[in-house]
Amino acid sequence: MTTLKNTERELHFFRLRLSAAVVFVLLCFSLLLARFVWLQIIKHDHYAAQAEENRISILPSVPNRGLIVDRNGVVLASNYSAYTLEITPSKINGELQTVINDLARLVNIDAKDRKRFKKLMEESKNFGSIPLRTRLTDEEVARFTVQRFRFPGVEIQARLFREYPLGEIASHVVGYIGRINQKDAQKIDEMEDSANYNGTNYIGKEGLEKSYEKLLHGTTGYEEVEVSASGRAVRTLSRVSAIPGSNLILSIDIELQKIIEQAFGERRGALVAIEPSTGDVLAYVSKPTFDPNLFVDGIDQQSWDELNNSPDRPLVNRPLTGTYPPGSTYKPFMALAALELGKRTPTNSISDPGFYILGNHKFRDDKEGGHGNVDMYQSIVQSCDTYYYILANDLGVDTIHDFMKPFRFGELTGIDLEHERRGLLPSTAWKRKAYKNPATQKWYAGETISLGIGQGYNSFTPLQLAHATAILANNGVIMRPHLVKMIEDPVTRTKSLTVPRESGHIPLKQENIDIIKQAMVGVTKEGTSARVFANTEYISAGKTGTAQVIGIKKNEKYNAKLIAEHKRDHSLYTAFAPVDHPRIAIAVIVENGGFGAEAAAPIVRKALDYYLLGKRPPSTEKTPKAMKEDAMSFQSVAEIKAAAESNGGPKAGAESVGNKD
Numbered sequence: 001m002t003t004l005k006n007t008e009r010e011l012h013f014f015r016l017r018l019s020a021a022v023v024f025v026l027l028c029f030s031l032l033l034a035r036f037v038w039l040q041i042i043k044h045d046h047y048a049a050q051a052e053e054n055r056i057s058i059l060p061s062v063p064n065r066g067l068i069v070d071r072n073g074v075v076l077a078s079n080y081s082a083y084t085l086e087i088t089p090s091k092i093n094g095e096l097q098t099v100i101n102d103l104a105r106l107v108n109i110d111a112k113d114r115k116r117f118k119k120l121m122e123e124s125k126n127f128g129s130i131p132l133r134t135r136l137t138d139e140e141v142a143r144f145t146v147q148r149f150r151f152p153g154v155e156i157q158a159r160l161f162r163e164y165p166l167g168e169i170a171s172h173v174v175g176y177i178g179r180i181n182q183k184d185a186q187k188i189d190e191m192e193d194s195a196n197y198n199g200t201n202y203i204g205k206e207g208l209e210k211s212y213e214k215l216l217h218g219t220t221g222y223e224e225v226e227v228s229a230s231g232r233a234v235r236t237l238s239r240v241s242a243i244p245g246s247n248l249i250l251s252i253d254i255e256l257q258k259i260i261e262q263a264f265g266e267r268r269g270a271l272v273a274i275e276p277s278t279g280d281v282l283a284y285v286s287k288p289t290f291d292p293n294l295f296v297d298g299i300d301q302q303s304w305d306e307l308n309n310s311p312d313r314p315l316v317n318r319p320l321t322g323t324y325p326p327g328s329t330y331k332p333f334m335a336l337a338a339l340e341l342g343k344r345t346p347t348n349s350i351s352d353p354g355f356y357i358l359g360n361h362k363f364r365d366d367k368e369g370g371h372g373n374v375d376m377y378q379s380i381v382q383s384c385d386t387y388y389y390i391l392a393n394d395l396g397v398d399t400i401h402d403f404m405k406p407f408r409f410g411e412l413t414g415i416d417l418e419h420e421r422r423g424l425l426p427s428t429a430w431k432r433k434a435y436k437n438p439a440t441q442k443w444y445a446g447e448t449i450s451l452g453i454g455q456g457y458n459s460f461t462p463l464q465l466a467h468a469t470a471i472l473a474n475n476g477v478i479m480r481p482h483l484v485k486m487i488e489d490p491v492t493r494t495k496s497l498t499v500p501r502e503s504g505h506i507p508l509k510q511e512n513i514d515i516i517k518q519a520m521v522g523v524t525k526e527g528t529s530a531r532v533f534a535n536t537e538y539i540s541a542g543k544t545g546t547a548q549v550i551g552i553k554k555n556e557k558y559n560a561k562l563i564a565e566h567k568r569d570h571s572l573y574t575a576f577a578p579v580d581h582p583r584i585a586i587a588v589i590v591e592n593g594g595f596g597a598e599a600a601a602p603i604v605r606k607a608l609d610y611y612l613l614g615k616r617p618p619s620t621e622k623t624p625k626a627m628k629e630d631a632m633s634f635q636s637v638a639e640i641k642a643a644a645e646s647n648g649g650p651k652a653g654a655e656s657v658g659n660k661d
Helices: 002-042 044-055 096-103 111-123 138-146 182-190 207-211 213-217 254-264 301-308 327-340 376-381 385-395 397-407 428-434 445-451 462-473 510-525 596-613 624-630 637-646
Strands: 056-061 075-087 130-133 154-163 176-179 202-206 221-227 233-240 247-250 269-274 281-287 350-352 355-358 361-364 372-374 484-488 495-497 541-547 570-577 584-590 655-657
Touching (some): 075 096, 075 138, 111 130, 111 301, 138 154, 176 207, 202 207, 202 213, 207 213, 254 269, 254 281, 254 596, 269 462, 327 376, 327 397, 327 462, 327 510, 327 570, 350 385, 355 385, 361 385, 361 445, 376 510, 385 445, 397 428, 397 445, 397 462, 462 510, 462 570, 570 596, 584 596
Parallel strands (some): 361 655
Antiparallel strands (some): 056 221, 075 130, 075 154, 221 233, 247 484, 269 281, 269 584, 350 372, 355 361, 484 495, 541 570
């Protein structure tokens, strides 16, 4: 009986265990079935798409960057293809330096390559592959390919590289490209077409390369590639070809540019030449220059330090951002203001004793004893400071400001380069805004006097001075200066102009303009630049200028030999020619170059001789000693402004020295 009960109890427990097992198995199968339904039915489209994405890889195809050529088709920026050894730090096995050392046994990797790679690593922390060596030889490519299996995360890529065939010529115009860093990546992310930069490693950094980045870059193409589970490409499914960037045809005449840069030699300065009737910038010189090719692969630290720490500041774009007192080149505009506003007639004359006294302040003319009786014509031809001291006092600062503003003094010209500086055209309103102390906000009459000869607070860019000269040559018609004349479609080769026909017009009386032009012709025939422009086959109008950098104390005479180079006067010259139908207008400044006729005017003569007559100056190579004597340290914009401001507010018993043209 007991045995039977035990058997029934065991059978009962067995059935319970069996039932529990069945329930468990059914539950598991139910869960599996539910999961199957979830995956295969409910989420089918989602996972099917993911599987397709794993099977198909979308590869961007970077477009060829557009070319940059001068007005005659000379190539200033082009592309070439080369092999690059690149490392993706997140994919390598082992220490990075060990990998680089192992690679150095196969491919030549010097110290500069290592320093540049380190710098790019710091700038591109969140990016993929980083170039270690560029422009590999075929032999180096073959050696690495054989050992490729040893270096996961290291690849050889065929890349397009930017090349600037003329090197330093027109470097501040063309600019350069560089590798995309974090700051650039943030800007790209903010673009509406940010996807267009997929696969792009380089972007315009300076000059036209930056201003016209979107046009030069082109449109990125794509390839749909079927890949295996290991990621190896099996076949190409579809392809959308990349569209090359547009080509830029500049207004620059590169031969004229070369002649002017050669004429500067080792001196620092700037020159802008404009075609008055169109606004075409024919030459745009900033000296010293630099080689933009240094930046393409990522500039090495040594080269960067040499450029960035040079006292001559070769990276400064002087025509665009350098501001200087215009000196006596301002006088034709002052004379035009006097005529237009009825303050003077051409025959009104003054008796110049060689100075002008206002209160306790004596403003000296450069010519001791003065120029005698001076009318408007002689005031420009002889560059009489006293005439313009009196005129400035009669006009007043605000009247001068209002007349000069339409000529774009102290205004942006609108040229197609970024970071243009506005300069400074002073007024009483400007001074109240510029200074916080009520005592310094007041405008003093003595500050106006210096404005008449282009000193004091006046501070303009060489580009503004050239633009104003072009407006004068063009009888008041304003054409916005521009460097890109046409944009060429890379596929159809059709060209389109980039600028309007006319940007504005200053209502000036033609008879007044003709009076000023006649006096500027007199400057080249019998005046301060007559010797430089003797025996020309064309008639040009010009004006010399000399801008003070430092003030001269009472009873002290200016002697360049006793003054440090960076404190010597700046040399300026403005011109246009031929006078009847001007084809070119020029403004030039030679920093610390002395008299306008001494340093600046000869450069303009060479430029006009070539552009109007096709004459080339004889090539002259200077000795190292002569080059050293000509070299001058850079005078910063802040120092120039400070010096100009120091001459603006006269002190009792002090004297001001006039311009020495």
